[in-house]
Amino acid sequence: MAEISLAIAGGEPQRFPHGISVEEALRVLVSNKERKRTLAVQLGEDLVDLSTPLIADAQLSPITTESEAGLRIMRHSAAHLMAQAVLEIFGPEVKVAIGPAVEDGFYYDFDRAEPFTPDDFARIEARVAEIVAAAAPFTRRTVTVAEAKEFFAGQGQKYKVELLAEMAVPTVTLYEQGGFVDLCRGPHVPNAGFVRAFKLVKLAGAYWRGDEKNVMLQRLYGTAFFDPKDLKTYLFHLEEAKKRDHRKLGRELELFTIQDQVGPGLILWQPKGALMRRLIEDYWKEEHYRKGYELLYTPHIARRDLWQTSGHLDFYGENMFSAMDIDEVSYQLKPMNCPFHINIYKTRMRSYREFPIRWAELGTVYRYERTGVLHGLMRVRGFTQDDAHIFCRPEQLEEEIFNILDLNLHILKTFGFADYDIYLSTRPEKFVGSDEHWLQATEALKLALEKKGLTYRLDPGEGVFYGPKIDIKIKDVLGRSWQCSTIQVDFNLPERFEMRYIGEDGKEHQPIMIHRALMGSLERFFGVLIEHYAGAFPVWLAPVQAIILNITDSQLDYAEKVYEALRGAGVRVAKDTRNEKLNYKIREAQLQKIPFMLILGDQEVEAGQVTVRLRDGKNLPPMPVPEFAGMISNECVASRGW
RNA sequence: GCCCACGUAGCUCAGUCGGCAGAGCACUUCCUUGGUAAGGAAGAGGUCACCGGUUCGAUUCCGGUCGUGGGCUCCA
Known part of the structure; x- marks a missing residue:
């Protein structure tokens, strides 16, 4: 041999x-x-x-067992163990679908007439524990597709048969442990004993193959670790993440609320949230002005004809709120701002000399979202986009994209976001526009990304039908990633609205149009921001920057003077002059995550100073009021850049 | 929209195997004037999400609606 x-x-x-x-x-x-x-x-x-x-x-x-890849393999094996346990407990009439490892664990989809209940979790976990204790080996064998089909058909496992039917290979591998056989590519752990810590975490419905036309299966999510300590840590992190949940903090810090009486997915901004929004908007406007944008305002509704012309009724109609009749003319709430901006463009003939035209608007749009997808501030039905449209010549495209990326990253960075995933989506199957345009535009996006030194992932075929796009996604603490920024080239609307400009050659041309939103929606961005900072906002954004805490009533007059002085100096200051102990007041200010607590006792009155307690518990040495005000304004300038 | 779970005071949650609802915090009043995360007492506050059904009687059981949570699908 x-x-x-x-x-x-x-x-x-x-x-x-x-x-x-x-x-x-x-x-x-x-x-x-x-x-x-x-x-x-x-x-x-x-x-x-x-x-x-x-x-x-x-x-x-x-x-x-030390590596990510190893963990993934083991979790995939854990999914098999769970399926084995489920079949053993609930009988072979339960049909198994697929069971991969996912980000924080694994899942397995089952088809069973009776719903699983959380009570079943304990039974399944107990059974898995037995299987693990027995350390049953995983064995692999290779069979022909026909053999595999026959095997699974014999067991009545129709989903496996369906998967096999679509496989274009001669042979497949089967894995067996403890008498449970699964169609699987592998690899797997050598034996079940590697699954040291196992836990079922949730139950959810999931369509077979992710298609809502198919039957709904029951998906059991679980997680597994090599070391029980890691499971404990994981569960602890989940708890910690829950504490930063923007819905919880939004209520506790009185930032925003969603009321049944108003409607799902509709946000009410409370005073503190509204104040923060104003700060965000002011910052946004200033930065845009500096980058050569002009601001627009447009209405919330328009005649149905407009949406007909734009094509929104055709390709976006199911996301639009239904029409309302006004004086026998049909109107609809806007799901996007672009048609309005185009109408402004069309108020007169444009020259290439005006280009690039950069028009921005904090435009509030309404989109019908299915009830099941609504989620706090992250997924709503009425939201304000930090929208802009850029009209330019083809040869200006790359530079404009670069400028947008530049502004985009600058703004994200100011808000403390330096980690995100960037995707470049290319032409889908159904599209409008010429091959040449698509190629050119996609190239321009690529070049701009590269010139900016950004790494990105290619998402082939995931572009919108009207043009290629760049998406930037920010991750929240629970690991969910939220799309905020999006930059899209559009070949469709300029055509539909017959947009024109006069070129150097004196002839009419069609402008290139770019849609872009940087924060995406103010609502979502605010939600991500809350979780990112766990409610402890940087000084420039904190709705209350400092709170005055007097020790006894004898400092009331001085407290008032300090309060007035700081207000006058532009500090967002509050005062807690209630007849309560200092400890009590500090606790409340701390829970409100106010950056600075100004402690005023007889000593401070005498010295004409304030003692500053930071929200991390540390103290600054006592200082005069103007010095404190200066410190705050310096910090704001440092964060914001102006 | 679909699957599962849930909906009791502003918040966090008990509770009723069907017999006119409870705690802590928050709120109001009083006492206390106290230096770095909760001083004490009293009071007020709920048509137990909504609509139907079963029952002598429903917050509790059943059905529907609305809403919330976690997923699926979709997306800023």
């Missing part, structure tokens, strides 16, 4: 008999300790089981 040469990546190759298993090879190639925590290896591009026979020279990279 021939020999093959194997090595740990970066290590010395050694000779082994042809067909030796990965596990046998590891016994020679790595230490015992290392081998015991290895659950699979990477072979080239592929991850394979330890039992895999090796038939060619190769470099092996062990996947251990």
Whole structure:
């Protein structure tokens, strides 16, 4: 028998008999300790089981319990264990669909007449614990698609049969543990004992293959770890994340509210939230002015004809609120601002000399969202976009995109966001515009991204039908990612509205149009902001920057003087002069996450100073009032840049 | 829209195996004037989401509606 040469990546190759298993090879190639925590290896591009026979020279990279990849493999195995437990408890009439590892764990979809209840969780967990204790080995075998079909058909597992029917390969692999056989690519842990900590976390409905035309399956979400301590940490982090939930903080800090009587997905901004919004808007307007934008205001409704012309009724109609008749003319609430901006463009003939035209508006739009998707500030039915439209010549496209990215990142950074995922979406199957335009525009987006030195992911075919786009997504503390910024090229509306300009050649041309929103929606952005800072906003944004806490009534006059002075100096100051103990007042101010507490006792009155307590519990040395006011204004300038 | 769970005072939550509803915090009043995360007492506050049904009687059981949460789908 021939020999093959194997090595740990970066290590010395050694000779082994042809067909030796990965596990046998590891016994020679790595230490015992290392081998015991290895659950699979990477072979080239592929991850394979330890039992895999090796038939060619190769470099092996062990996947251990210490790695992300190892965790994923184990979680995928945990999904199999859960499916085994479910079938054992609820009988073989339960149909299994798919069960992959996901970000924080795994899930498995089941088709069962009776709904699972949270009470079932304990039973399933107990059964999984037994399976884990038995450390049943995972075994793999390769069969033909026909054999696999016959096997699963025999078990009545119709979803597996359906999956097999679409596979364009001759053979598939089956994994078995404890008598449960699943169609699966693998790899898996060597035995169930690797699943040291297992927990079911939630129950949800999910359509078969994600298509709402299909039957709804029951999805059980779980998570698993190699070490029970990690599970505990994970659950602790979930609790911590809940504390930053913008819905909870929004109520506690009195930033915004959503009332049944008003309607779902409709936001009421309370005074403190409204104040913050004003600060955000002021900042936004100033930055835009500096970058050569002009501001517009447009109405909330328009004649239905406008939406006909724009095409929104055709491609966006199901997201629009229904029409209302006014003097026998039909009107509709706006889901977007663009048609208004185009109408302003069209008030007269435009020249290439005016380009680029950059028009921005904080435009409030209304979109019908299905009830199930509404979520605090993140997903609402009425929201204000920080919208803008840029009209330019094709050759200006790249530079304009670059400018937008520049402004975009600058603004995000001011709000403390430096981590985000960038996506470039290219042409979908259904599209308007010429091949040449698409190619040019997509190239321009790419070049701008590269020139800005940004790494991005390509999302092929995920562009809007009217043009390619760049999306920037910010992650919240619960790990959900929210799209805020979007930059889209549009070949459609200029055509539909017959937009024109006179070029250098004296002839009519069609302008290029860019839609863009940086914060996306003020509501969503505010939600992300609340979670990002856990409600402890930077000084320039804090609705209350400082609160005066007097110790006894004998400082009331001085408190009033300090209050007036700080107000006069432009500090957002509040005072708590209630007849309460200092401890009590500090606790409240702390819970309100006010950056500075100004403690006033007899000492401060005498010295004409304030003692500053920070929200992290530290104290600054006593200082005169003007010095404190100066400190605040300096900090704001430093954060905001002006 | 679909699946599962939930909806009791402003907030967090008890409770009623069907018999006119409870705590803590917040709020009001009084006492207390106290230096870095809750001083004490009293008071007020709820058609138990809404609409129907079963019942002598429903906040409790059943059905529907609305809303919320977590998912699916969709998106700023």
